[in-house]
Every structure is written in structure tokens, then in C-alpha cells.
Amino acid sequence: MAFQFEPSVVIDTIPLLMRGLKLTILITVGGLFFGFLLGALAGLMKISRSFIARKTAGIYIECIRGTPMLVQAMFLYFGVPMAIGMRIHPLVAGIIVIAVNSGAYIAEIVRGAIQSINVGQTEAGRSIGLTRFQTMRYVIWPQAFKRMIPPLGNQFIISLKDTSLLMVIGVGELLRTGQEIVAVNFRAFEVYLAVAIVYLAMTLSIAKGLRILEHRLHMRTQR
Amino acid sequence: MIRIENLHKRFGALEVLKGVDLHVKPGEVVCIIGPSGSGKSTVLRCINRLEEPTSGKIVVDGHDVMDPATNINAIRSETGMVFQQFNLFPHMSVLDNVTLGPIKVRGVKRAEAETLGRELLAKVGLADKAPKFPDQLSGGQKQRVAIARSLALKPKAILFDEPTSALDPELVGEVLEVMKRLAREGMTMVVVTHEMGFAKEVADRVIFIDQGRIQEEGPPREFFSNPKHPRLRDFLGKVFSHE
Ligand SMILES: Nc1ncnc2c1ncn2[C@@H]1O[C@H](COP(=O)(O)OP(=O)(O)OP(=O)(O)O)[C@@H](O)[C@H]1O
Ligand SMILES: [Mg+2]
Numbered sequence: 213m214a215f216q217f218e219p220s221v222v223i224d225t226i227p228l229l230m231r232g233l234k235l236t237i238l239i240t241v242g243g244l245f246f247g248f249l250l251g252a253l254a255g256l257m258k259i260s261r262s263f264i265a266r267k268t269a270g271i272y273i274e275c276i277r278g279t280p281m282l283v284q285a286m287f288l289y290f291g292v293p294m295a296i297g298m299r300i301h302p303l304v305a306g307i308i309v310i311a312v313n314s315g316a317y318i319a320e321i322v323r324g325a326i327q328s329i330n331v332g333q334t335e336a337g338r339s340i341g342l343t344r345f346q347t348m349r350y351v352i353w354p355q356a357f358k359r360m361i362p363p364l365g366n367q368f369i370i371s372l373k374d375t376s377l378l379m380v381i382g383v384g385e386l387l388r389t390g391q392e393i394v395a396v397n398f399r400a401f402e403v404y405l406a407v408a409i410v411y412l413a414m415t416l417s418i419a420k421g422l423r424i425l426e427h428r429l430h431m432r433t434q435r
Numbered sequence: 436m437i438r439i440e441n442l443h444k445r446f447g448a449l450e451v452l453k454g455v456d457l458h459v460k461p462g463e464v465v466c467i468i469g470p471s472g473s474g475k476s477t478v479l480r481c482i483n484r485l486e487e488p489t490s491g492k493i494v495v496d497g498h499d500v501m502d503p504a505t506n507i508n509a510i511r512s513e514t515g516m517v518f519q520q521f522n523l524f525p526h527m528s529v530l531d532n533v534t535l536g537p538i539k540v541r542g543v544k545r546a547e548a549e550t551l552g553r554e555l556l557a558k559v560g561l562a563d564k565a566p567k568f569p570d571q572l573s574g575g576q577k578q579r580v581a582i583a584r585s586l587a588l589k590p591k592a593i594l595f596d597e598p599t600s601a602l603d604p605e606l607v608g609e610v611l612e613v614m615k616r617l618a619r620e621g622m623t624m625v626v627v628t629h630e631m632g633f634a635k636e637v638a639d640r641v642i643f644i645d646q647g648r649i650q651e652e653g654p655p656r657e658f659f660s661n662p663k664h665p666r667l668r669d670f671l672g673k674v675f676s677h678e
Contacts, residue, residue: 332522333522333524335516338485339485339516340512340540341508341509341513342508342535351535354526355526
């Protein structure tokens with residue numbers, strides 16, 4: 213029984229993957245939305261004047277970055293329900309995992325971008341009487357945000373790929389959809405190739421979109 | 436207007452200011468000169484508490500700057516500051532740079548702030564640059580926008596920290612011109628500068644800081660023609676031999 217590559221199976225599989233793709237996109241976008249809020253908060257805490265805030269954010273970032281996302285997902289989905297006596301919907305768990313995980317990396321992106329802005333900007337803002345908050349809001353953040361875009365785009369791509377790990381907690385995302393198809397037709401080569409092609413198409417389009425966005429921002433105002 | 440008494444400032448083990456006393460009267464123009472690292476910027480930055488004084492007393496317009504009950508943001512909005520590196524907000528148009536303070540600090544309506552902003556830009560000779568961004572301006576133009584930005588708060592005094600030191604020589608004049616006009620209009624000014632010509636012509640009083648202390652002060656004529664302190668003589672000798 214020699215292996216025979218069937219390109220048509222690849223083509224036919226792609227439409228069947230769309231249901232999983234939708235979930236993958238939903239989890240990525242939803243997870244990153246909350247991940248950004250969490251990351252912005254933790255990033256700002258990391259540079260705040262309060263020791264407690266700095267430490268809290270530091271512990272969160274260290275714990276998340278120091279453990280595999282697969283472990284975080286299994287802990288949340290299988291472990292936490294034991295403690296709280298309540299099941300968590302796989303989709304909800306998936307979004308939480310992506311949010312909490314990406315948040316730790318985004319925190320460092322936010323912190324780095326803010327700290328890269330010349331302190332003269334803060335001093336100029338404070339010298340005209342803006343409060344600390346106003347200086348952050350109107351002077352530092354807009355400049356820092358522009359610098360966050362490339363690394364955030366990178367995180368977008370990483371998180372998108374990471375959603376595939378969520379198949380272990382039963383989220384019917386892209387990879388799991390592919391696995392289910394293989395279970396029926398046994399064409400692992402063609403189906404996983406199709407899955408890879410779909411991931412690649414998405415990451416390449418995100419990268420392309422980012423380049424266009426960066427270029428636009430650069431055109432509008434320099435520096 | 437500004438009263439500094441026995442101001443000390445240390446950065447860790449380094450004692451930068453070792454007891455500085457300085458009174459600036461309303462409408463007075465005080466120029467501060469001195470060698471690099473002598474603490475000139477530190478004095479200015481303590482006045483609006485961009486730097487936290489170690490000890491001493493600073494009173495601005497009757498408000499104790501170091502009293503925790505004092506609203507430091509209010510004091511900062513009453514004392515403009517112009518930096519060597521301009522520090523314009525690069526993501527905002529020139530006009531927005533000028534109107535940010537009035538709108539956010541004073542609560543002025545945008546339309547009103549823009550009218551004021553355009554007036555001030557006209558005053559510094561940049562009426563046509565309102566919609567431009569800072570990186571489209573020359574150094575001299577940037578610094579004039581920075582002056583307009585601090586004027587927009589209608590401050591009682593303006594602190595200048597080497598406002599022309601980052602400029603190409605041919606652009607220094609246009610900035611000094613604006614500063615001279617402010618001085619004539621009665622603005623209280625404290626100017627850290629290496630422009631001895633400006634100090635001679637505009638200052639009511641010149642101050643020489645060295646080694647963390649005011650070593651000599653006086654009206655410019657006397658100060659420059661008859662320097663008493665040997666370090667000042669030395670310093671002036673070096674400065675003028677470069678000109
Ligand atoms: N944030 C800081 N931390 C540590 N040391 C500092 C800090 N700011 C200034 N200093 C030191 O304090 C001294 C005085 O600095 P300051 O900037 O007031 O000097 P200056 O007279 O303005 O000099 P220049 O003409 O070079 O601007 C210098 O030795 C400087 O290195
Ligand atoms: Mg200085």
C-alpha cells in the first residue's frame with residue numbers, strides 16, 4: 213500500500229476547515245482584545261510608583277512567561293473547575309488562556325514602548341501643568357502606541373498559532389477540525405497540509421496588513 | 436516672584452547644590468552662567484520641581500513649592516519652561532502643541548484656545564506653521580514654538596534652560612529676538628545661557644554658579660567688566676576667547 217499524494221484532497225479539505233477557522237479567529241481576536249487590556253494594565257503597573265503594583269505585575273509576567281501555555285490551558289480547563297466546583301466552557305477557557313498568556317508578553321511590549329519615549333516628553337508635559345495621568349494620556353501613550361504596533365503584530369501572529377494548543381481542551385478550532393477530518397478519511401498528509409496552508413495564509417496576511425499600517429502611520433507623522 | 440532660600444540638592448553621594456539663595460522680582464530678567472555640571476539646570480528644575488530639592492525653601496508667586504498641600508501642577512502652569520532640546524510633542528501639529536496646555540490644564544474651549552494659539556504663533560513669527568508637524572520645522576522654529584507653548588498658559592515667569600545651545604549658529608538670533616521681546620514686555624525670566632551677548636544686553640542681573648553655589652552676581656555691566664571672583668574671571672576668559 214504505497215503512499216499516493218492526492219492534491220485534490222487538500223483542495224477539498226480547505227472549505228471543511230472554515231468552521232474551525234472561524235473559532236480560531238474568534239479566540240485569537242477575543243483573547244488579544246482582553247490580552248491587550250490586561251497587558252496595558254500590567255505594563256503601566258510595572259512602571260508605576262507603587263511598589264505593590266510593580267511587584268504584582270512582575271509576578272504575573274514571570275509566572276506566565278515561565279510556564280508553557282499548554283500547561284496553563286490544562287490547569288485552567290481541568291484544574292481550576294476542581295477548585296471552584298464549576299465547569300468552564302472550552303471556548304471561554306480558550307479566550308481566557310490566550311488573554312492571560314498574551315497579556316504577560318504585551319505588558320513587556322507596553323512597558324518597553326513607554327520607556328523608550330524620551331523623558332524630555334514627560335518633563336515638557338509636566339512643565340505645562342499636565343498631571344501625571346494627562347501626560348501619559350496625551351503625550352506619552354500616543355507616541356508609545358505607535359512603537360507598540362510592530363511587536364503587537366508579532367504577538368498577534370504568535371497567539372494565532374498558539375490557539376492550536378487549545379485542541380487539548382476540546383476547543384473545535386482549526387487544528388482540531390483537521391484532526392476530526394483525518395479520523396474519518398485517514399488522509400493525514402493532505403489534511404494537515406491543508407491546515408498548515410490555512411495558518412500560513414493567515415499569518416502572512418497579518419504580516420502584510422501590519423506593514424501597510426506601519427507605512428501609513430509613518431507617512432502621517434514621522435518619528 | 437521666585438524666592439529660593441538655602442537650596443540643597445544631592446544625587447546620591449553627589450552634592451550638586453550646596454546652598455543657593457536667589458530672589459527674582461516680578462519683571463526681572465536673571466541670566467545664570469557657569470561651567471558645565473555646575474548645577475545651573477538643577478536650580479531651574481528645582482523651581483518647578485522637575486527635580487525634588489533635598490532641602491531648602493522655594494516660593495513661587497507666594498506658593499511654597501515644597502509644601503505637600505501645594506498643587507504642583509498649578510505652579511508648573513504658572514512657570515513656563517523652555518528646554519535645550521525643545522521637547523515639542525512630535526505627534527501633534529504645531530497648533531496642537533500650543534493649545535494642549537490651555538485646553539487640558541486651564542479648561543479653555545478648543546476654539547478659544549486655537550485663537551490664542553494662532554496669536555501666539557504669530558507673535559513668535561510662525562503664523563503660517565500652525566498645521567505643520569514639529570519635524571517639518573528648523574531648530575530655531577521649534578524653539579519658538581516651544582516658547583509659544585509655554586506662553587499659552589499665560590505664565591507669571593518662564594524658565595529657559597540653554598534655549599539656544601542646540602541650535603545652528605545662524606538660528607540663534609531668531610530665538611534670542613523673541614526672548615528679548617518678552618523681556619521688554621515685562622515677562623519675568625530666568626535664563627541659563629552661554630550667550631554672553633544676550634546676558635549683557637537683556638539681563639537685569641547675571642549670576643555665576645560654580646561648584647554648587649552662587650559665586651558672584653550683579654548687573655551685567657559691572658559683572659562682565661569687573662569680575663571679582665577668580666573662577667568667574669577664568670570662566671569669562673575661556674568663553675570670550677572662543678567667540
Ligand atoms: N538625575 C541625575 N542623577 C544624577 N546626577 C545628576 C542628575 N542630574 C544632574 N546630575 C549631575 O548634577 C550635576 C549638575 O548638573 P546640571 O545639569 O545642573 O549642570 P549644568 O550646570 O546645567 O551643566 P550643563 O551646562 O552641562 O547643562 C552634574 O554633575 C550632573 O552630572
Ligand atoms: Mg544644564
